Amino acid sequence: MSAIAAKASEGTLESGQPHHDHAERAGASKRIIAGYGFWIFLLSDIVMFSAFFATYAVLVRSTAGGPGGRQLFDLRNVGLETACLLFSSFTCGIASIGAQTQRGAWFYGAMAVTFLLGAAFLGLEIHEFAGLVAQNAGPTRSAFLSAFFTLVGCHGLHVTAGLLWLLTMVAQVFAKGYRPDILRRILCFSLFWHALDIIWVGLFTVVYLMGAAS
Amino acid sequence: MSDEQADADTQVTDTAPGDEPVEGASHAEGLANYILGLGLASLLTCVSFFIAQTTLVWTPSIPVALTVLAVAQMGVHLIFFLHITTGPDNVNNVMALAFGVLIVFLIMGGSLWIMSNMDHNMMQAGQTMPM
Known part of the structure; x- marks a missing residue:
């Protein structure tokens, strides 16, 4: 009996999971609830992106006599962006393992690499946008380009927000340590970052690859 | 005894998305999962970029192939990075x-x-x- 009680208190310390009391038995841990709630938010974000995707797909041929995707898109640049985001997703996973096992070298190192790859992605995207505007293919040129800048720019804004969040999480771990509430925030951040990569998969397929192939 | 069983029950009722699927699983296993996911995702990405530029396949089939590859890669991300399982x-x-x-x-x-x-x-x- 005392062994069970000891095990129970251990569980409380480790995961904050309610247990044993009849009223609490069905309750999930705070970590599961926070993750589930953030998952719902991410799905709503993906639904918002689907509206932008639908807009883009409807307007993709409305070039108003201007350049289309075939003339504008540079697949080498897109390949580099994709590699940056995919590897940053991987290092973000390593950072979350580092946070769970409380190994500072893993956590800080992987977060630093994630930040650099995310910043490289943003730099490449800004460079591409500047190049398009310079060759008179800015968002005001045609309905196609308006939809393009809205869709890709919205994803870029998400990545920017993700980078700021990443810095916040590193600062919080540095100042407060691996507390359960900080670990929950890191879980939500890694979900956000992985979801951005999933949206990018749809984006480079629908916008860039299909645009260059058609 | 029944308390222990109930405890075990609460352990398996839910997993947060993005969490390691089994509590107490070794973290080397978690790392191996991420590496496998990265490998599969890289492979699918490379095939996508190859298919988009190749002239080897019948052109009208390219958008269909790209769609299938994208859906497959999203599945890989969901399973290996977000740990959404059945x-x-x-x-x-x-x-x-x-x-x-x-x-x-x-x-x-x-x-x-x-x-x-x-x-x-x-x-x-x-x-x-x-x-």
Whole structure:
């Protein structure tokens, strides 16, 4: 009996999971609830992106006599962006393992690499946008380009927000340590970052690859 | 005894998305999962970029192939990075995902269907829309 009680208190310390009391038995841990709630938010974000995707797909041929995707898109640049985001997703996973096992070298190192790859992605995207505007293919040129800048720019804004969040999480771990509430925030951040990569998969397929192939 | 069983029950009822699937599983296993996911995702990405630029396949089949590859890669990301599985501890996450996918299909498929229909009907007389 005392062994069970000891095990129970251990569980409380480790995961904050309610247990044993009849009223609490069905309750999930705070970590599961926070993750589930953030998952719902991410799905709503993906639904918002689907509206932008639908807009883009409807307007993709409305070039108003201007350049289309075939003339504008540079697949080498897109390949580099994709590699940056995919590897940053991987290092973000390593950072979350580092946070769970409380190994500072893993956590800080992987977060630093994630930040650099995310910043490289943003730099490449800004460079591409500047190049398009310079060759008179800015968002005001045609309905196609308006939809393009809205869709890709919205994803870029998400990545920017993700980078700021990443810095916040590193600062919080540095100042407060691996507390359960900080670990929950890191879980939500890694979900956000992985979801951005999933949206990018749809984006480079629908916008860039299909645009260059058609 | 029954307390222990109940405890074990609460352990498997739910998993947060993005969490390691089994509590107490070794973290080397978690790392191996991420490496496998990275390998599969890289492979699918490379095939996508190759297919988009190649002239080896019948051209009209390229968008279909790209769609299939993208869906496969999203599946890889969901399983290996977000740890969404079909296990009994993941039912809530999968149900939310299924609802999200339904809405995404309704918005995208519905928009494309309706707009192409309108486009078709308005272009019948050979006129262009004043825009």
